[in-house]
Amino acid sequence: MSVNSELSLGRLRQDVAAVLGVMPAFIAADVPLMEQGLDSIRLMTLVERWRAAGAAVTFADLAERPTLNEWSALLTSQAGRHA
Structure with missing residues (x-):
């Protein structure tokens, strides 16, 4: 399985929801994740x-991009370069 398929937008949303202790449906893809409760410790996780x-991916890569949509685009572009 490629990183791209493993780290789809849906998987990213599930992982973020898990570290925040909320349902995935509560994670908005276009709202900064720090506004949704994400902190630096959870980001490192x-x-x-x-x-x-x-x-x-590094902590700085994600910290510079505040939304789930931006994280998905970053990880998808990385997978495309490494395919």
Whole structure:
């Protein structure tokens, strides 16, 4: 399975929801995640999880992009470059 298919927008939403303790439907893809309760500790947890899945992503990569849509675009573009 490629990183792209493993880290789809749906999977990202599920992972963010899991670290926030909410239902995935409550995570808006176009609202900054810090406004939805994400903090730096939880962000680091996500970075570690996604790196373990094969994504070449850093804390700074995600911190510079505030929304789930931007994270998805970043990870999708990375998967395309590494395919």
